[in-house]
Amino acid sequence: MQKSRTSKFITIEGTEGVGKTTAVRIIQDYLTEHHQEFVSTREPGGTAIAEQIRTILLTPHDEKIIPTTELLLMFASRAQHVANVIVPALQANKWVISDRFVDASYAYQGGGRRIDLSKIALLDQWTVGDAQPDLTILLDASPEIGLARAKNRGPHDRIEQEKIDFFERVRAVYLKRAEQFPERFRVVDATQSLESIEQEIKSCLDKM
């Protein structure tokens, strides 16, 4: 994909209950105010087939989903999402906001499930290639705080049922990636007031 496009690809990342939905809404409102067309999407999912894969991934099953299967399903869903939604939208000069994207695989399957990050990097190259985000907002909070908030939303899905140390490993990889790619990542303290979070996100968007 050519980087000469003027539309931007923004991803929102973070563990459960850090306020990703609210962050997406802040960006949507900002883009609407600025008369910028956008597509708002999510992972896993974002296309009809990718949503079918999402259902397999998130529904609790009697059969154990092994980590390699989880990894391959995440990237299968992402391959559809990139090819059929993200790239076409950017090429049509629409901005794209995605609630989670490839960094989530490094964090969840790499950190959480302890899959070798080099495998994830290879799948990233095969499926995402140069369709990488222009801005990634990482909403950061300790898993204790996030999970307590997420609890109020109803029953946990298959991945949310994991224990606290799983989410601590997820958070650690997210923060490490933010350090590795400082030009793309913006880490936002998710324990701040909603006003402060909104201000931080808007200031990122102003710069773009």
Place this chain on the structure above:
Amino acid sequence: MQKSRTSKFITIEGTEGVGKTTAVRIIQDYLTEHHQEFVSTREPGGTAIAEQIRTILLTPHDEKIIPTTELLLMFASRAQHVANVIVPALQANKWVISDRFVDASYAYQGGGRRIDLSKIALLDQWTVGDAQPDLTILLDASPEIGLARAKNRGPHDRIEQEKIDFFERVRAVYLKRAEQFPERFRVVDATQSLESIEQEIKSCLDKM
């Protein structure tokens, strides 16, 4: 998986309509006669989750499934199949008969979809590892003959809807793999009489 096990893993491969179901039945009957416990399974599928992935793979959709997605879904289903069905059965001293296995990915996604075989080899290593078949029966016939036979079975699935040159590429990779792994493969001419095919398959099993 230790190779010291006495149970064997047999796979049946070939393009559409070459008589894989009949070959499976011949092997089942042979093992039953010889009082050998076995598990008969298939790909894509073979576990509850893998069958859900099979449904996504084989149902015709409005949305195009891109080759990378097809590849990753095939191996996601295979990862479940190997970990939750094939390896446990072999370890319990049961033979395993699978209607298609990893060679089908080299043939269909590699030959048919023209995906780089080195990618497939890497996924093979990640998901199958040393749980490779002991015997692979490749039923070989020209796609014209096979597709004419398969037509009588009802509407074609998403992959069966491909054109004849797709299946010619699939057949070519199957035959190439048989050449590469002569100790594991047995190529059976699927245009022979049923009696001759049965005799050939039984003679392979006698040798094991």
